[in-house]
Amino acid sequence: xxxxxxxxxxxxxxxxxxxxxxxxxxxxxxxxxxxxxxxxxxxxxxxxxxxxxxxxxxxxxxxxxxxxxxxxxxxxxxxxxxxxxxxxxxxxxxxxxxxxxxxxxxxxxxxxxxxxxxxxxxxxxxxxxxxxxxxxxxxxxxxxxxxxxxxxxxxxxxxxxxxxxxxxxxxxxxxxxxxxxxxxxxxxxxxxxxxxxxxxxxxxxxxxxxxxxxxxxxxxxxxxxxxxxxxxxxxxxxxxxxxxxxxxxxxxxxxxxxxxxxxxxxxxxxxxxxxxxxxxxxxxxxxxxxxxxxxxxxxxxxxxxxxxxxxxxxxxxxxxxxxxxxxxxxxxxxxxxxxxxxxxxxxxxxxxxxxxxxxxxxxxxxxxxxxxxxxxxxxxxxxxxxxxxxxxxxxxxxxxxxxxxxxxxxxxxxxxxxxxxxxxxxxxxxxxxxxxxxxxxxxxxxxxxxxxxxxxxxxxxxxxxxxxxxxxxxxxxxxxxxx
Amino acid sequence: xxxxxxxxxxxxxxxxxxxxxxxxxxxxxxxxxxxxxxxxxxxxxxxxxxxxxxxxxxxxxxxxxxxxxxxxxxxxxxxxxxxxxxxxxxxxxxxxxxxxxxxxxxxxxxxxxxxxxxxxxxxxxxxxxxxxxxxxxxxxxxxxxxxxxxxxxxxxxxxxxxxxxxxxxxxxxxxxxxxxxxxxxxxxxxxxxxxxxxxxxxxxxxxxxxxxxxxxxxxxxxxxxxxxxxxxxxxxxxxxxxxxxxxxxxxxxxxxxxxxxxxxxxxxxxxxxxxxxxxxxxxxxxxxxxxxxxxxxxxxxxxxxxxxxxxxxxxxxxxxxxxxxxxxxxxxxxxxxxxxxxxxxxxxxxxxxxxxxxxxxxxxxxxxxxxxxxxxxxx
Ligand SMILES: Cc1cc2nc3c(=O)[nH]c(=O)nc-3n(C[C@H](O)[C@H](O)[C@H](O)COP(=O)(O)OP(=O)(O)OC[C@H]3O[C@@H](n4cnc5c(N)ncnc54)[C@H](O)[C@@H]3O)c2cc1C
Ligand SMILES: Cc1cc2nc3c(=O)[nH]c(=O)nc-3n(C[C@H](O)[C@H](O)[C@H](O)COP(=O)(O)OP(=O)(O)OC[C@H]3O[C@@H](n4cnc5c(N)ncnc54)[C@H](O)[C@@H]3O)c2cc1C
Ligand code: FES
Numbered sequence: 006x007x008x009x010x011x012x013x014x015x016x017x018x019x020x021x022x023x024x025x026x027x028x029x030x031x032x033x034x035x036x037x038x039x040x041x042x043x044x045x046x047x048x049x050x051x052x053x054x055x056x057x058x059x060x061x062x063x064x065x066x067x068x069x070x071x072x073x074x075x076x077x078x079x080x081x082x083x084x085x086x087x088x089x090x091x092x093x094x095x096x097x098x099x100x101x102x103x104x105x106x107x108x109x110x111x112x113x114x115x116x117x118x119x120x121x122x123x124x125x126x127x128x129x130x131x132x133x134x135x136x137x138x139x140x141x142x143x144x145x146x147x148x149x150x151x152x153x154x155x156x157x158x159x160x161x162x163x164x165x166x167x168x169x170x171x172x173x174x175x176x177x178x179x180x181x182x183x184x185x186x187x188x189x190x191x192x193x194x195x196x197x198x199x200x201x202x203x204x205x206x207x208x209x210x211x212x213x214x215x216x217x218x219x220x221x222x223x224x225x226x227x228x229x230x231x232x233x234x235x236x237x238x239x240x241x242x243x244x245x246x247x248x249x250x251x252x253x254x255x256x257x258x259x260x261x262x263x264x265x266x267x268x269x270x271x272x273x274x275x276x277x278x279x280x281x282x283x284x285x286x287x288x289x290x291x292x293x294x295x296x297x298x299x300x301x302x303x304x305x306x307x308x309x310x311x312x313x314x315x316x317x318x319x320x321x322x323x324x325x326x327x328x329x330x331x332x333x334x335x336x337x338x339x340x341x342x343x344x345x346x347x348x349x350x351x352x353x354x355x356x357x358x359x360x361x362x363x364x365x366x367x368x369x370x371x372x373x374x375x376x377x378x379x380x381x382x383x384x385x386x387x388x389x390x391x392x393x394x395x396x397x398x399x400x401x402x403x404x405x406x407x408x409x410x411x412x413x414x415x416x417x418x419x420x421x422x423x424x425x426x427x428x429x430x431x432x433x434x435x436x437x438x439x440x441x442x443x444x445x446x447x448x449x450x451x452x453x454x455x456x457x458x459x460x461x462x463x464x465x466x467x468x469x470x471x472x473x474x475x476x477x478x479x480x481x482x483x484x485x486x487x488x
Numbered sequence: 489x490x491x492x493x494x495x496x497x498x499x500x501x502x503x504x505x506x507x508x509x510x511x512x513x514x515x516x517x518x519x520x521x522x523x524x525x526x527x528x529x530x531x532x533x534x535x536x537x538x539x540x541x542x543x544x545x546x547x548x549x550x551x552x553x554x555x556x557x558x559x560x561x562x563x564x565x566x567x568x569x570x571x572x573x574x575x576x577x578x579x580x581x582x583x584x585x586x587x588x589x590x591x592x593x594x595x596x597x598x599x600x601x602x603x604x605x606x607x608x609x610x611x612x613x614x615x616x617x618x619x620x621x622x623x624x625x626x627x628x629x630x631x632x633x634x635x636x637x638x639x640x641x642x643x644x645x646x647x648x649x650x651x652x653x654x655x656x657x658x659x660x661x662x663x664x665x666x667x668x669x670x671x672x673x674x675x676x677x678x679x680x681x682x683x684x685x686x687x688x689x690x691x692x693x694x695x696x697x698x699x700x701x702x703x704x705x706x707x708x709x710x711x712x713x714x715x716x717x718x719x720x721x722x723x724x725x726x727x728x729x730x731x732x733x734x735x736x737x738x739x740x741x742x743x744x745x746x747x748x749x750x751x752x753x754x755x756x757x758x759x760x761x762x763x764x765x766x767x768x769x770x771x772x773x774x775x776x777x778x779x780x781x782x783x784x785x786x787x788x789x790x791x792x793x794x795x796x797x798x799x800x801x802x803x804x805x806x807x808x809x810x811x812x813x814x815x816x817x818x819x820x821x822x823x824x825x826x827x828x829x830x831x832x833x834x835x836x837x838x839x840x841x842x843x844x845x846x847x848x849x850x851x852x853x854x855x856x857x858x859x860x861x862x863x864x865x866x867x
Contacts, residue, residue: 073781075717095718095742098616099781104773107780180798198787200762218762373760 017087021487025459031146031466032078032089033059034258042243043091044068044078050094053329055243059253061144062231062367068092073099079253080193082146084158107176107214114140114189117205117221119196119370123414124227124406126178127421132225133187135270135425135434139388142194142207145352148182150229151407152251152414156281162449165415172256174414191217198226199402205236223401223428225420226371230385230407235269238324244331248361250280255285263357267334268292269322275361277307282359283312290353293320293336295343302459323350325358339394364411371408374399377480383466384410390480393447393471394427395420398480403428405445410470412463419450435447493653494518495836496673496682498660498696499689500527501612502640503814504824506829507686508647509562513658514833517651520680522673524659530690534790536713536737536745538726539823540575540631541600541629541706544591544862545580547799547845548820550600551827554843556630565835566646569740573724575631576610578775584730586683586864588626594863595628602628604665614723617775635740636822645800662699670811684836686812691793693815702780702808704801705854706816707794710758714768714787716779718742727775734771743785746772758789792819797859802828805837812836813851 012028019036026035033044033056043053044066054065061080068087070076073097078089116132118125121143129141147153148347155171166174182188194209194217205224209215232247234240246262249269254260266287268279269295279289292309299306299317306316319338323345326333338349339383365386372378377398388410389397396403403424406417426443429435455464479485495511497504508519521527539559541552541745563570563648579585588604595602605627607619648654657675663685664672687693698704702746719742726737734748738809746768752758765784773779795801795816805811811834814828819827831846833839841847848860 012588074719075783095720096722098722098776099778101778101781104777104780197784198762204762206762206765473761 007305008137015083015085017085017089019085019089020091022470025290028083029147029435030083030258031080032068032070032083032087033464034079034254034260035083037259037262038258044243045091046092046093052241053243054241055247055330056246056254057250058232059250060231060249063247067096069096072102074083076100080145081383083290099400103227105214107208107216109216109218110221112140112217113187114138114219115432116140116223116225117196118225118227119205119211120150120229120406120408121145121148121179121190121192121226121270122227122229122406123152123178123417124175124229124408124424125150125225125422126175128227128405128425129182129188129224129421129424130178130185131184132428135439137187137429137432137434139188140191140194140217140221140422140451140467141188142191142217144193144195146191146193148179148190150227151249151399153412154249154256155452156256157277159415165418170227171414179448182211189214196226196228196370198370199399206435222432223403224404225403225421225424225428226408227311227404227406227417228367228370228408230366230411232360233365235322235360235362237322239327240325242325242331243329244327244356245325245358245360248274249360251278251359252281255281261285261287261320263287263355265290265353265355266357266359267353267355268359268361270363271301271306271316271318272361272362272363273301273305275359276301276309278361279309279314280305280312283309283314287357289314290355291315291317293317293322295319295321295339304445317351321345322358323423326352331356331358341462364407366408366410371397371399371402371404374402376402377472381410381466381469383462384470390472392474393479394443396423396427396477398477400481401431410463410466412460412467416450419446419454422446423450451456491520491679491680492541492682493520493680494683495686495695496520496522496680496684497686497688498522498673499530499687499692500644500654500656501530501688501690502528502636503817503828504686504688505640505644505647506825507688507814507827507832508652510829510833512647512650512652512840513550513824514837516833516837517712519647519652520682521652521654522658522660522675522680523654524689524692526656527644527654528637530692531790531817532640532795534713534788535636536726536735536747536820537633537739537822538568538575538631538634538735538737539563542575542595542602542626542627542628542631545799545860546598547848547860549595549600550843551824551831552820553598553600554826554827554830555631558830559632559634562639562643562826563634566639566642568635568642570632570634570639571686572630573723574613574634574727575628575728576613576725577626577728577730578610579624579626579730583657585624588624590731591863600628601630602626606636611769613725613740614727614851615776616722618777621726621774628724631726633737633740634822659697662696663687665808665811666698668762668807668811684810684812686814686832686836688814689792690815693813697813699748702805702811702815704816704851705796709753709754709794710750710752710756711747711790711792711819712758712761712764712768712787713745713747713790714765714784715739715743715745716782717785719744721781721826729771729775732771734768736772737776744779744782754794758791760787760789774823792817793821794818796854798862799860800828800849801851802822802831806850806852
């Protein structure tokens with residue numbers, strides 16, 4: 006089991022009530038821990054919304070923080086004296102007593118790395134090794150990305166942290182990055198777009214807000230992914246949560262997300278989350294899986310079955326029931342067209358519906374940059390086309406990790422490193438050994454790691470997204486519309 | 489493919505759609521709209537949705553006044569929002585106040601009810617505004633805004649239900665003209681024969697007409713705009729900062745849309761410039777100190793399709809029979825669309841014009857050197 010070392014106690018205000026919290030927690034986690042479940046309302050002010058993604062990607066926790074509305078409190082760190090108010094519908098314009106003008110800073114590093122998940126961390130460290138100056142920005146108030154909530158030991162080669170637990174890898178790499186003098190880190194720093202003359206705009210929030218104008222020679226965007234939502238009645242009721250959201254509560258903050266849970270989706274994430282819920286003392290009613298077969302690995306399925314968790318294949322969720330939070334949930338069997346069969350409904354008393362129905366790469370940064378994109382179902386959605394060295398059709402913009410198509414953390418490390426090595430070679434900081442190292446990594450990635458039958462689908466997707474350098478040249482010249 | 493129709497309209501922007509709307513309203517349903525992309529994809533979905541009659545030429549004033557009579561009727565019939573929320577020009581220099589006094593006099597001659605107001609009156613209509621540097625404002629209560637998405641899409645749905653066809657992803661290349669008569673539209677997907685052909689393709693009109701042997705003096709002027717996240721209604725009027733010719737409007741769904749002037753060369757492809765975000769926020773945070781604390785949701789570029797006298801080209805071609813043109817709206821085509829639709833339907837069906845002065849807006853004015861005159865360049 007995991008030990009939670011809690012930070013210093015701090016006090017803040019929520020709707021004028023004093024709340025005790027621990028430094029290092031997000032505002033939302035602190036509120037969740039003491040029983041709050043509703044964190045905002047739909048734009049018409051009628052429908053309550055709860056925590057869903059916990060990583061700043063779904064907008065269902067928008068609140069007013071120190072007078073500023075629409076703040077995502079799941080990535081807002083608690084601080085002494087913070088004043089937080091819930092919002093109902095669209096907010097009023099910000100109430101500001103005194104304007105703190107954001108200072109503009111122009112930075113010209115060799116490389117800008119966007120995203121401090123495994124892909125971005127590994128890319129930064131590799132680039133720094135070659136003496137390149139790196140600016141690393143992440144929207145969250147801490148580094149690590151999705152890795153901080155992985156409690157299991159990693160599979161695979163020692164070089165890629167096999168045998169170590171995810172969050173331990175995250176803290177090790179974060180420390181190395183922080184201590185590296187070639188890497189400058191900005192947290193709560195959102196990269197919002199790339200503009201004429203190659204400037205990337207980054208908004209840094211906090212007591213001293215900054216406008217960074219970063220003009221790098223190359224960019225690695227390891228911006229990760231967001232959880233998918235599916236359609237069913239009341240899918241916005243508090244208690245309907247992404248699997249990653251529940252993982253964040255349990256594994257990052259040591260908070261039990263609820264008492265009884267129903268998991269939707271029996272892929273690896275669904276199976277693992279069910280197991281982690283059981284360990285956290287949550288009763289798991291079952292796992293509904295729309296396909297006739299379980300998608301995740303046999304070992305994971307066997308593990309939850311041993312605890313008596315039933316896996317309902319050919320079933321989907323049809324509705325969540327409750328007034329301002331989930332009280333019951335209904336699943337039904339589906340026919341060959343995936344339509345619910347009337348009369349097959351089962352209702353569970355539950356306060357949690359956890360969606361483990363897949364992730365979708367964050368594509369906004371690439372689209373805005375003008376990269377040629379392709380919709381690839383095997384990779385979870387829209388991704389930029391890239392060469393095997395991970396350069397997109399926007400020259401010197403590289404993609405790595407989940408943003409390049411959903412796989413998992415090990416490939417995120419590897420892709421981060423391949424992108425970094427390619428940049429080092431391009432910028433003249435590498436040598437023959439660098440080229441050799443890159444070839445070895447590519448060989449390992451494509452001919453060994455991705456050959457495992459369990460990652461077939463993603464591998465096929467990555468093949469579809471990868472073009473040769475000649476093809477990429479044609480795409481850039483507008484002679485080829487993409488493949 | 490060869491298709492036959494009574495009326496072919498090139499361009500499914502707000503102008504093309506409104507022309508179709510006034511035709512079907514008079515029982516003409518045999519219409520084909522030819523659109524190279526998708527409806528609204530040109531200027532119409534990028535606009536700031538502002539509507540006013542407070543212009544400085546009789547042509548503009550009369551056309552816009554008719555539009556303002558039509559907007560509520562259309563909004564009621566097609567179920568989109570239109571509101572008379574007003575415009576306010578914010579004036580911080582003495583000479584501007586003097587100039588606007590003359591403009592207001594001109595407006596009153598044409599029954600446009602603008603008036604000079606005090607900074608206190610501005611504050612009453614625009615909570616949270618800092619009026620420190622303001623000398624006065626000019627208020628136009630007749631002005632307003634409409635939902636540009638629903639206005640176009642609902643109206644299009646209506647004309648489709650009446651039998652009009654829309655060909656999307658279909659690009660008009662040229663108009664086939666024989667014996668000084670327009671006969672058909674050549675597209676990338678085939679030829680469409682028509683009794684009457686209307687070119688309402690924004691800047692695209694220039695190329696189509698050139699390929700058909702007709703010159704039209706149009707320039708594409710790049711423009712930038714941004715919008716914030718949505719907030720509860722704060723103020724109704726569209727505000728114009730006269731010294732920078734920049735505007736801010738809280739659009740109907742709640743976001744604040746800002747347009748500010750960037751130096752751009754005509755006929756160039758606009759790109760995203762980070763300076764634009766700085767410029768827009770700098771101008772308007774002087775008035776609203778909360779602005780830097782809002783999030784910008786989107787930033788986009790578009791064009792004003794300009795003519796030499798900044799007035800549109802509306803009406804039949806003087807020498808080519810059955811060819812009609814409606815373009816060059818110089819940044820005001822959304823507000824004018826209803827009266828343009830009506831006037832064009834009247835030209836096509838040989839009816840009397842509801843705005844007689846519209847006859848000054850035909851293409852031939854440029855050949856004859858008879859430009860439309862304004863008492864001041866404004867807005
Ligand atoms: C619920 C869940 C369970 C998982 N379980 C496992 C597992 O058991 N084993 C495994 O190997 N993998 C697992 N994964 C996958 C693994 O965690 C991811 O593949 C991996 O973290 C991807 O790394 P990344 O660096 O690409 O992205 P992320 O880790 O998602 O990091 C992206 C970072 O970018 C930041 N960011 C995004 N946009 C911007 C921007 N515009 N500006 C600044 N910062 C930005 C984000 O804040 C984030 O910190 C799981 C993922 C999830 C969501
Ligand atoms: C930032 C901004 C703010 C604005 N604010 C306002 C405002 O507040 N009020 C106002 O009144 N106006 C405003 N305007 C101007 C207004 O948007 C335009 O005048 C109006 O949309 C013009 O409508 P249209 O139908 O002529 O053109 P468009 O909407 O551009 O329609 C023309 C259509 O023709 C199609 N087309 C082009 N070539 C071809 C071809 N060869 N074959 C087939 N189809 C073709 C295009 O794809 C397009 O859909 C603004 C414009 C901008 C850019
Ligand atoms: S954005 Fe905060 S829970 Fe999703």
